[in-house]
Amino acid sequence: MTDPTETLNVQKPGLALALTPVVLTLIVLGIQLFYFGDFTPHIPLAIGLAITGLVGIKLGYKWKNIEDGIFHVIHVSLPSVSVLILVGMIIGVWIASGTVPTLIYYGLIILSPAIFLAAAMILCSVVSLSLGTSWGTVGTVGLALMGIGAGFDIPMYWTAGAVVSGAFFGDKISPLSDTTNLAPAVTGTDVFSHIKNMMPTTVPSMLIALAIYFIAGFTLIDNSGASFERINAITTALNNNFTISAWLLLPAALVIFLAVKRMPPIPSLFAGVLAGAVVAMITQGAGVHELLTYANSGYTIETGVAAMDSLLNRGGVQSMMWTISLVLIALGFGGALEKTGCLESIIKAIMTKVRSFKGVQTVAVCTSMSTNLVAGDPYLSIALPGRMYAPIYRGMGYSTLNLSRAIEEGGTLMSPLIPWNAGGAFVISALGLGIADGQVENLLYIPLAFACWLSPVIGIIYAQLGLFSPRATDAERQLWKEQGEAIAEGYETEADGRVSGSPVAST
Numbered sequence: 022m023t024d025p026t027e028t029l030n031v032q033k034p035g036l037a038l039a040l041t042p043v044v045l046t047l048i049v050l051g052i053q054l055f056y057f058g059d060f061t062p063h064i065p066l067a068i069g070l071a072i073t074g075l076v077g078i079k080l081g082y083k084w085k086n087i088e089d090g091i092f093h094v095i096h097v098s099l100p101s102v103s104v105l106i107l108v109g110m111i112i113g114v115w116i117a118s119g120t121v122p123t124l125i126y127y128g129l130i131i132l133s134p135a136i137f138l139a140a141a142m143i144l145c146s147v148v149s150l151s152l153g154t155s156w157g158t159v160g161t162v163g164l165a166l167m168g169i170g171a172g173f174d175i176p177m178y179w180t181a182g183a184v185v186s187g188a189f190f191g192d193k194i195s196p197l198s199d200t201t202n203l204a205p206a207v208t209g210t211d212v213f214s215h216i217k218n219m220m221p222t223t224v225p226s227m228l229i230a231l232a233i234y235f236i237a238g239f240t241l242i243d244n245s246g247a248s249f250e251r252i253n254a255i256t257t258a259l260n261n262n263f264t265i266s267a268w269l270l271l272p273a274a275l276v277i278f279l280a281v282k283r284m285p286p287i288p289s290l291f292a293g294v295l296a297g298a299v300v301a302m303i304t305q306g307a308g309v310h311e312l313l314t315y316a317n318s319g320y321t322i323e324t325g326v327a328a329m330d331s332l333l334n335r336g337g338v339q340s341m342m343w344t345i346s347l348v349l350i351a352l353g354f355g356g357a358l359e360k361t362g363c364l365e366s367i368i369k370a371i372m373t374k375v376r377s378f379k380g381v382q383t384v385a386v387c388t389s390m391s392t393n394l395v396a397g398d399p400y401l402s403i404a405l406p407g408r409m410y411a412p413i414y415r416g417m418g419y420s421t422l423n424l425s426r427a428i429e430e431g432g433t434l435m436s437p438l439i440p441w442n443a444g445g446a447f448v449i450s451a452l453g454l455g456i457a458d459g460q461v462e463n464l465l466y467i468p469l470a471f472a473c474w475l476s477p478v479i480g481i482i483y484a485q486l487g488l489f490s491p492r493a494t495d496a497e498r499q500l501w502k503e504q505g506e507a508i509a510e511g512y513e514t515e516a517d518g519r520v521s522g523s524p525v526a527s528t
Contacts, residue, residue: 031081038080039366042073042358043395050441061457062441063347066397070354077361090360091353094401100199100287102348105341105447107290108160112451113315113336114294115161118301119263120272122333124165125172126259127267129252134173138234141166141180142187142472146227148277149191154198154286155437155444158188160451161273167452168332172255178462179237181452182469185437186230189444190472193433194223200403204429207407208414208421209506215429218422221489222430226475233471258324264304272296335453343457344450348443351397359405364392368409378417382484385410385424386477389431399436399444403428415501415508420491423484430477438467438474 046069053065070091077087115121132140144166149158163184170180192198194216205215259265275296279289294316301307307315319337324330358364368388375384385406392402406428414421436444440456449456454463468474483489493501501508 033362034076034080034366036366036370038076039363039370042069042076042363043367045069045072046354046395058461063350066347066350066354066441070350070357073354073357073361073363076363077357080361082361087357087360091356094356094359094398095349095352102345103287104154104156104290105345105348106338107287107294108156108451109319109336109338109341110294110316111157111290111297111336112160112164112340113317113319114297114301114312115272116320116333116336117305117307117312117315118272118297119265119269119305120297120300121161121165121168122259122263123265123267123269124162124273125168125332126256126265128165128169129172129256132169132173134175135238136235137170137173137175138179138183138238139231141170141183142227142230142234145184145187146191149188150195154290155188155192155433156447156451157276157286157290158191159184159448161276163188163452164332164335168329171329171332172252176465177452177454178465179469181448181454181463181466182471183234184452185448185466185470186472189434189437189470190223190227190476193429193476194219198433200399200429200433203400203403204407204425204432207404208411208425208428209501209504210420210422210425214422215425218489218491219426219429221483222426222476222479226472226479229475230471254326255329258326258329262322262324266304269300269304272300332453341450344443344446347441347446348397351441351443351446352401355392355395355398355401358395359401364405365409368406372410372413378419378423378490379484379487381410381413381417382423382427382490383481385427386431386481389428390435390477393432393435393439393442397439397442399432399442402432402436406431411506412508415493415506418493420493420497423490426480427477430480434473434476438470440464440467 046065049068050062050065053059053062074084074087078084112121145158145162148162149155163181166184167177167180170177193201195201201216202212205212272293276289276293279292280286298307298312298316301312301315302309315337317338319335319340321334322330324333371384371388372381375381388406388410389402392405393399407424410424411421414424436442437448439445440449448454448466449463454460454466456463500506
């Protein structure tokens with residue numbers, strides 16, 4: 022099918038024009054967030070979309086062409102929106118079934134404040150690795166861990182940081198994850214080689230994060246705050262309002278089992294909703310109409326313990342609508358930037374200044390981060406740099422595994438650390454951080470999600486030192502030729518790793 026823009030007399034934007042919608046959007050966003058102190062980035066991003074549309078029209082595009090670009094990106098990301106809807110349903114139903122209360126109850130009995138943060142990160146890593154979805158992990162196990170952390174009187178932002186570290190790292194190395202499959206797909210590598218090549222950054226960043234959470238548990242957190250009276254009040258309230266039993270963990274076990282069997286995430290999560298509904302009717306005496314209400318509007322209860330009430334009164338499809346609306350607007354903005362060529366022009370301008378592998382590797386990570394920051398879409402932050410930079414890596418003679426690792430870490434791992442990004446908006450909503458209600462101190466989860474930002478930093482250090490930066494094998498070069506992959510001519514890697522020549526795209 023012919024691209025409609027091929028029949029138009031359109032221009033490529035220069036760097037100044039390409040930067041215009043990005044800079045203006047960031048200014049409006051900054052005014053909204055920092056001057057007015059209002060954490061609702063929806064309208065600033067919508068204004069950014071409108072500005073990008075005007076730039077596109079100036080370049081010769083018809084609105085229909087820009088609209089097609091917007092809806093193309095939204096369409097590609099609809100499975101993630103579906104996951105958001107299902108996670109909202111799961112949260113409401115699993116609280117009603119007693120699954121989440123049981124996780125909180127046993128967690129308060131088994132864990133101690135000293136090891137809680139480290140254990141939370143490990144648990145979320147394992148679950149996310151099994152499910153292949155960081156969002157599903159955050160919305161279920163992560164929510165329960167927030168309750169346990171509240172019982173121990175641990176600040177919300179510390180618990181959220183550990184949950185995000187584990188959930189998104191498990192997602193990053195899971196062969197079931199969509200982003201883990203997307204990164205090698207756009208760079209021309211295979212998923213298992215991609216996962217193996219991420220281990221040199223994954224292992225040390227996880228170990229460093231684990232050590233920090235252990236130290237925090239023993240020194241920074243006031244263990245005396247987690248008094249027996251407080252924990253006893255919470256466990257008593259849970260016992261008084263729910264039937265507590267290990268059998269109530271069956272819905273979670275079912276979802277993990279289906280994920281291990283490589284069932285698609287959407288039917289697997291919906292099976293978890295149905296299983297939770299059955300358990301709620303059998304063990305908690307919930308009626309069908311009540312369950313429909315919980316799935317749509319969320320669970321409501323008064324336990325007499327304020328910390329538990331604020332945690333358990335949540336869930337439902339409607340609770341995700343703030344996040345879904347933000348995701349759709351951010352995706353539309355990103356789609357408009359891509360369609361009008363603004364992102365491509367910015368990237369090409371950067372590449373004219375970078376003449377070494379270490380520079381290209383650093384720029385690839387930073388480009389994914391920046392796309393996450395500006396466009397608000399983790400998928401675009403992986404797909405766009407992957408498509409743009411892959412020919413340059415081939416021209417340099419370096420394996421595109423270097424690129425797939427760079428965009429995975431700048432894309433997947435940075436997504437939850439940007440509040441107006443799809444990942445960050447979901448984390449804030451699902452974990453009940455209350456940023457929109459003025460609890461801005463909970464944004465401290467961003468620097469405390471150590472594993473997420475340590476990994477790209479370590480990757481950049483490796484690039485500067487020439488460590489774990491594989492060159493293309495003969496088999497890989499042959500595969501490029503067989504598959505007709507684009508190779509940028511004019512790049513010749515010198516002995517010291519510098520690159521000479523000028524980029525000329527070729528196939």
